[in-house]
Amino acid sequence: MFSIFLFSFPIKDAYSDVLVLPFPLACVSAFIIAIYALSEVPVPRAEAQTSRDEPAPSAEQETLQPDHRAGSFPDLLRTGLHTHGSAPILACNYTRFVLCLVQLGVTLPAVFVTYINHDTGWCTEVSLCAFFTYTSLLAFLRLTPKFHRWRILNHHLNTLLLAVFLIYAYRDILPLATFETVPIDTAAGWLTWVRVSVSALVGAVIPLVTPRQFVPLDPQCNKAPNPEQTASLLSFMFFTFLDHVMFKAYREGDLPYEVLPPLADYDEAEYLVTQHLSTLDPVCGKRQHLFWGLMKIFCWDWCLILVYSFIGSIAGFASPLGIYQILNYIETKGEGAIFRPWVWIACLFFGSVAASLALNGYSFISGRMLVRCECILTEVIFEHALRVRMVSMDDLPKNRSSLKAVVSSHQPTSVSWNESTEGSEDIAPEASERGANAAIPGSDSSRDSYVAPDSASSTIPSSGSGGPYSNIVGKMNNLISTDLGNIIDGKDFLLVFQALIQIIIAAYFLYRILGWSAIIGMGFLVLSLIFPAMVARKLNGVQRELMEKTDERVQVTSEIIGVLRMIKLFGWENKAYERISEKREDELVWIRKKDVTMLLNSCVTFTLSTLTMIITFTIFTLVMRQELTASRVFSSVTIFDQLREQLYELSRIIPMAIQAKVSLDRVGDFLQNTELLDKFTEPEDEHLHQDFVAPEVIGFTNAAFTWASHTRPLMETPSERNFTLQIEGDLFFKKGKINLVVGPTGCGKTSLLMALLGEMHFLPSGPDSFYSLPRGGGVAYAAQEPWIQNETIRDNILFGQAYDEVRYNKVLLQCALQHDLEDFDAGDLTEVGEKGVTLSGGQRARVSLARAVYSKAEIILLDDVLSALDMHTTRWIVDKCFSGDLVQGRTIILVTHHISMVGPISHFIVSLGADGKLASRGTTFDALNKNSAQALQMRMTQEPGVKPAIEEEYGAIEQDQRMANKSPDALMTIEEKGQGRLKWSSAMLVIGGMGGFGFWLTAIGFRVASNSVLVLQVWFLGYWASQYEKMVPSEVPVPYYLWIYGCILFTWAGLYCVAFLAFISGSIRASRIIHKKLVESILSTTFRWLDSTPGGRIIARFTHDMRVIDGPIIEGIQLLMAITIFLLLRIAMVTAASPLFLIPAFFIAFVGAWFGRVYIAAQMPIKRDMSNSRSPVFSLFGAAVAGLTSIRAFGAEEMFKRESLRRIDKYSRPARTFHNTNRWIGVRIDMLGSLFTGGLGAYLVYGKDFYDASNIGFSLNMAAGISTWILLWVKTINELEVQGNSLERIQDCITIEQEPKASEIGKPPSYWPASGFLEVECLSARYTPAGPDVLRDVSFVLKSGERVGIVGRTGSGKSTLALALLRIIPTTGTVYYDSIATNSINLDSLRTNITIIPQHTELLSGTVRQNLDPFDEHDDAELNDALHAAGLFNTQAKNGSQITLETNVGIGGGNFSLGQRQILALARAIVRQSKVLILDEATAATDFETDSWIQNTIRQRLAGATLIIIAHRLQNVLDADRILVLDGGSLVEVGSPDDLLRKRGHFKALVDAGRDKEYPCHGSAL
Secondary structure, three states, rough: OHHHHHHHOOOOOOOOOHHHHHHHHHHHHHHHHHHHHHHHHOOOHHHHHHHOOOOOHHHHHOOOOOOOOOHHHHHHHHHHOOOOOOHHHHHHHHHHHHHHHHHHHHHHHHHHHHHHOOOOHHHHHHHHHHHHHHHHHHHHHHHHHHHHHHHHHHHHHHHHHHHHHHHHHHHHHHHHHHHHOOOOOOOOOOHHHHHHHHHHHHHHHHHHHOOOOOOOOOOOOOOOHHHHOOOOHHHHHHHHHHHHHHHHHHHOOOOHHHHHOOHHHHOOOHHHHHHHHHOOOOOOOOOOOOOHHHHHHHHHHHHHHHHHHHHHHHOOOOHHHHHHHHHHHHHHOOOOOOOOOOHHHHHHHHHHHHHHHHHHHHHHHHHHHHHHHHHHHHHHHHHHOOOOOOHHHHHOOOOOOOOOOOOOOOOOOOOOOOOHHHHHHOOOOOOOOOOOOOOOOOOOOOOOOOOOOOOOOOOOOOOOOOOOOOOHHHHHHHHHHHHHHHHHHHHHHHHHHHHHHHHHHHHHHHHHOOOHHHHHHHHHHOOOOHHHHHHHHHHHHHHHHHHHHHHHHHHHHHHHOOOOHHHHHHHHHHHHHHHHHHHHHHHHHHHHHHHHHHHHHHHHHHHHHHHHHHHHHHHHHHHHOOOOOOOHHHHHHHHHHHHHHHHHHHHHHHHHHHHHHHHHHHHHHHHHHOOOOOOHHHHHHHHHHOOOOOOOOOOEEEEEEEOOOOOOOOOOOOOOOOOOEEEEEEEOOOOOOOEEEEOOOOOOOOHHHHHHHHEEEEEEEOOOEEEEEEOOOOOOEEOOOOOOOOHHHHHHHHHOOOOOOOHHHHHHHHHHOOOHHHOOOHHHOOOOHHHEEEEEOOHHHHHHHHHHHHHOOOEEEOOOOOOOOOOOHHHHHHHOOOOOOOHHHOEEEEEEEOHHHHHHHHEEEEEEEEOOEEEEOHHHHHHHOOOOHHHHHHHHOOOOOOOOOOOHHOOOOOOHHHHOOOOOOOOOOOOOOOOOOHHHHHHHHHHHOOOHHHHOOOOOOOHHHHHHHHHHHHHHHHHHHHHHOOOHHHHOOOHHHHHHHHHHHHHHHHHHHHHHHHHHHHHHHHHHHHHHHHHHHHHHHHHHHHHHOOOHHHHHHHHHHHHEEEEEHHHHHHHHHHHHHHHHHHHHHHHHOOOOHHHHHHHHHHHHHHHHHHHHHHEEEEEEEEHHHHHHHHHHHHHHHHHHHHHHHHHHHHHHHHHHHHHHHHHHHHHHHHHHHHHHHHHHHHHHHHHHHHHHHHHHHHOOOOHHHHHHHHHHHHHHHHHHHHHHHHHHHHHHHHHHOOOOOOHHHHOEEEOOOOOOOOOOOOOOOOOOEEEEEEEEEEEOOOOOEEEEEEEEEEEEOOOEEEEOOOOOHHHHHHHHOOOOEEEEEEEEOEEEEEOOOOOOHHOOOOEEOOOOOOOOOHHHHHHHHOOOOOOHHHHHHHHHHHHHHOOOOOOOOOOOOOOOEHHOOOOHHHHHHHHHHHHHHHHHOOEEEEEOOOOOOOHHHHHHHHHHHHHOOOOOOEEEEEOOOOOHHOOOOEEEEEHHHHHEEEEOHHHHHHHOOOHHHHHHOOOOOHHHHHOOOO
C-alpha cells in the first residue's frame, strides 16, 4: 500500500543519498543500549507472551543455566539449545549472524572500489560498513548466554535490519513498478541484487520465521507450552502452528480432548481471576459499570483491535482502487499512467491479503479476549453467588427493578467440602459433570421460620400474580448462559468505529472519482442516520422484552425439571407441557418481533445506501454533466457496495451491541444489587455482627433476625407475610455438649441455625445485641433435606477431607451405614446420583450426618437429621453416634422432634413458640419444668424397655473386608460426544421443521428472484456506462436510466423482504416444533434417565442449545441458501462471458472444499468438546447456589472456587482452539480468494483483448465476486455444521428412553376405579433393567378402605414398593387395581388415580390454591377444609400472619419448611380423593402434636380410601388393619399389629428399639 500513494512524488530524484540513514539509526541504537546497560534495569516479561520476540528468562532460570564456558562443541551446542530454548531458534539466530557478516563482507569491497575511483558515494559505503559492523556485533551478542536475555538487542537488531531492507526496496524495487524510473543502484550490477536479497532475508524473512522462546509465568511449572506461545510471526499470521492438530483430525476422523493444544498459562482461569477479579467484583473493588471494568481489563487488546481495524479499513479499499486504475488504464490506453498495470493487479492481491491478515489478527485478539472475558465473568458471577443471602422472593420490595436476591429451591444438591476456619470469610479471588448436580438453584435448608411465600412466583394459570422477581431462577441460569453469550457476541462493538472509518475513506474515494456529488450523497446519508437510530431504539426495547420472556421460559423449565419426579408421580406431564409451551409461545412472539425489527433495520439501511447512490449519480450526471464511464461506474459501485456492507455491518453490530448492553446491565445489576450476607455488606454495617462478639460464646443476646435487610410494608396482603426470629435476653449454647432446639412445625427452628450461621439479616435491638458462632475450630452442618453430591458415598462423607481409615470406619458404624453399604455392589464407592437419588431418604440423612461427624469441626449443627429415620435406626444413632467417642467434646446443636430419644443425653434445650420467639431455654430439667409437652415426651424414656442387640444386626466394628474388593459402578452417564459429520437426522430437525415443499418453494423462489434482480443491476450499470461510448454523452438519457436503476434496486428490496418474512415464518415454526419435541421427550422419559443425567445437562439443552437454534443455526441456513443461489447465478453469468473462467473457479472451489473438509474434521470434535465442557460449568453453578448455606457453613467456598476454576479451564482449552481454528480456515480461504482475484485481473488485462472497459469491469466484478462467494459458501457450510452440534445434542435428548406412550387401548373404563382394591402377585422391582432385584416376589392383597402400614428399617425397600406400584421403576409380576392389571392401562390414568405423598415433598411455584387444585376443580371451602384437616392452622401463631389459599409458593416450595410442605402435600391428597393413597413418611418432618392431628385426620377424612402408610414413627401404624414388614426387599411379616407384637419378630424388635410402645395406640393394646 505504501507504493500506491507515492505516484504524486518525483521518484527518480528523491533522496538518492538515503543510504546514509542507517548509520545515524545505529548511533541512536548504540546510545539507547548503552544507557540500558548502565542502568542495569531488569527486562520485564511481556504479558501473555504476545510479543513477537522471546521473553526474558527469570533470574531463577538464569541460575539454572549450564556453564557456557565449557570448551567442547557438544557442550557449546547444549548450552546454546538451553539458552535459546529450541534448535529452530538457535538456527535462526546463527543464520542471521552469518547473513550480517555477509552484508559486511559485501560492503567492504564496495568501500575499496568507491575509494579507488574517487566516487562521491565513498562516505555512504563507509557508513554502511560501520552500520553492518554494528549489526553483526548485535547478532553475535544475541548468541551469547549472558546477553541473550536482553530482549532490547533483538528489538534493535530487527528494526535496523528492516530499515535497511526498506531503503533498498525504495531505491531499487519500487522503480521497477513505474514507467519513468529505474533502480538507483543498477551501476553496481549483481552486487546490488545480492545486497537486496540478503537484506530481505535478514531484515524480513528471518524475523518472520524465528520461533519464540517459551518462558512460563511460574518458573516452577513444567507444563508444556501451547504452540501459540512458541509460534513465529509468520506462523501466527497464517496459523500454521495448528497444522498438526488440523491434519491429525483429518487423518484420524476424530480429535480426542487430550490431543488438543494445552491451555496457555496466561489463559488459565486462576491467573486471569487473580489479576482481574477485583476490577469487576464490586465487593472486592469499587463499584462501576461492568463495561468500564471490562474495558480496563482488556484495554491493550482493544487498542490492538483498533489498529487491526484501521489497517483492514485502509486495505479494504485496495480492490476498488485497483479496479479503477485498471479500467482507467484500458480506457486511456495507458496514456499518462505512472505505475504499470501489474502494480494494480498486485494491488488486488496484496490489498486483499493485507485486509485478510488484519481481519484475522483482529479475530484472533477478539477470540482470545472473549474466552478470557467468559472465564472472568463466569467466575465473578459464581463467586458473587456464593455471597448472596438466600431470601424468598416475596421478601423483596416490589418497587425495585434490580435483582435483590437469589433463588431458593426445593432440594439441595452437591458440593465438595474443604476444612476451613475463618479464612472462609475471605473474598480472595481463588476459586464434566463428575460432581455436577441439578442446575436448578435453590436453598439447601428448609427455612421453616420464614414462611412468607414467593409473591412473584410463576403460576400455573395466567391469573397468578407476577412481579419483577418471578423468574429469578431463570435469570440466574440466563446470567451464565444467554446473558454471557450476548456479552460475548457484543465483542465486535468496536467495529462500529471501523465502519465509520471505512465510510469516511469511502467518501474520500468517491470524492476523488465522482467529485462534489459524492459530498452531497454522503451528506444525505449522514442526515438520514436518525432513522437507523430510531430502529435501533426500537430494537433495544424488543430485545429487553425478549430477554424477560426468555427468563420466564427458562424459569418455568428449570422449576419443572427440578420437580419432574413429583410431576410424573402425580401424572401431571400434560399440565407441565402446557405451562412450558405457554412461556415458549410468549418468547416466540418476541423472537418474531425481533426478526421483523431486524428486517426493518436492514430495509432502512438498504434504502439509505440506495438513495445515497442514486442521489450521487443524479448530481454527477444531471447537475455536473459528467460522463459515467466504466472506470467510474464499477469502481464507485464497488465502493458503494462496501459502503452498503458497512451500513449492514452497523445494522448487525448495533443490535448485538444493544443486546450485549442489556445483558451487561443485567449482570451488573446482579453483581451490585443483590442482597448479600451481612459480612459482605458495606463497612458502616459491619458493627451489626462484629462489635459485640465474644470469641468463645455460641449464641445470642437481644437479637432479632429477618430474611432480608429492607423494611417491610406496614400492611400485608394475604400473599405477603413477614417472619422475625426474636431472641430476648441471652441464649448461649453449652460448649462441648449436646444442645436441642425444639418446637412446633414452622416455629423457626431452622431459622435459629441460619441466624447462627449468619444467613439471616441481624437486627440489633440495643447496644448489647450480638450473635456469635466461633469458626476457629470449624463448623459442620447437616441440613434437614440432606445435601448429597453427585459422587460416591465415600466422597460424600470425606467431603474434601483426608481419608483416615480408622475414623472413617467408625463413622460408618456409628451412623449405621455399614449394613446399607453391603447392599451395594460397589460398597462405599457407589455413585449416589444427582441429589442422591439412588439412596433412600434415611440413607441420605445418614450420609449427611456422617459427613458432619467425620469432619473435625468443633461445632456441629444438625437440622432434624432424625426425621427421615425409622425408630430402630434413630435409636442406633442416638446410642452409638451422639453418645460415641467421635462427638465427645464437640458442640452439637440439634433441631429435632425426637425429644424422647435425644433428651436423656442432652444438656441444654431451647424451645421456640409458633410466633418465632423463645418459649423456654435452659438445662433439660429446667426445660421440662417449663414445657409440659416436652416433659410428657421425656417421660416416655424413663421406662427402660427391651433393646434388641442392634449391634449384631449392623455388624462388627470393622468394616467388611469384602467391600474393598467391590468395583465402582458409575451411575451418571458421561455425555456422549458425536463422531464425524453432522447427522442428517439432526439437520432435518430444522429443515423439516421449517416447512414442507410449499415453504421451501416460496422461500427459494423469492430468493432466486431477488438475487437475479441484484445481478441485473450490476449488468445494467455496465450497459449504462457503455452508452457513453456508443453515442454522444449529451444524448444519453440519464434520467431514464436512473429511473430504471432505482426501480431495479427497490424491486430487489421488495423481493428480499418477502423472502425474509417467509423465512422468519419457517424459522419460528421450526423453533416451536423442536422445542415441543424436546419438552415432550424430557417429560416422558424414565426415572432412570433422570437419575443418570445431571440437571445441568438438561438445562443446557433448553438454554444454550435452544439459543443456538433460535439464532446462529437459523441465520446460517438462511445465509447458506442466499449464498448458494447468488453463487449459481454469478457462475451462470460469467460462464456466458468467460467460459475459460470455469477452470480456475472450479479449482478454487476444489481446494477450498478440501480445506473445508480438513477444517470441519477438526472443528466438529473441538466444538463437541467445547459444548460438553460447558455443561459442567452450568451444573457447578446450579449446585453451588442450591447448597449455598451448607457451603458457607462448612467454609467450603474456596474449594468450590477452585473447582470452578478447574472446570472453566477445561472449557477454555477447546474454546481457545475453536476460535483459532476459525482463523486457520479463514486465512486460507481469504488467501485463495486473493490469489484468484489477482490472477483473474492479470488474465483480463494481459490475456484477453476485450473491446470495451464495461465488459472487463462487469466480468471482473462478477468473477471476483464468485471467488469470494465460493469460499464464503464453504465457510458457511463449515460454520453451520459446527453449530449443528447443538442440533445433535437436542436430537440425542429427543431419542432418549421413554415411558410407554398413552393409547386408546390403555384407557380404563370411565367408572374405574370404583374401589381401592389392590392385589399384588409376585411383584419384583429393580432400578435398572439389567440391575439386581431390590424388591423380591412380594405378594399381598389389600381390601378397599383398608389401612396398611409398611415398616422396616431404613433401606429395606419401603419406598421402592411405592414406586413399583406406580410403575416408576422396571417391575415383574402383576398388580391389580380394582381388578384391572396396572400394566395394561396408561400411566397417566394410573398415576392420577393413586396419590402419593413422598418423603421429600416438592411444590410448584404459584399459590397454595394452585398447588392444591392445579386444574381449578374445587371451590375455596373445600380447599380451606383440606388445609384445616391437614393440620396447617395448628402450626401457626394465632396473632401472626397466616398461610392462606392466596399465599404464594416459592420455587419448589423452598420458602416453606419441610414440615409445612408435607402438610400441604397431605392437603393436596385430601383434595384429590384418590381411592388409593400412599403416605411415604408423610409426617416425618412434623412435630408429634401435629403428627397426632394428621393421623386423626387420616382416620376420619380418608376412611374410605385404601391407605398404604410407610412410617418410621410406628405409632402411626399401630392402629392399622394390617402391617407389612419388609427387610432386604422381601416381605418377611404380615399381620395385625397385635399379632405381630405377640409374635415377637421383626416388628416387635422395631417397636422395642424405638420405645414406641409407650405412645398412645389408637385401637391397639401393647
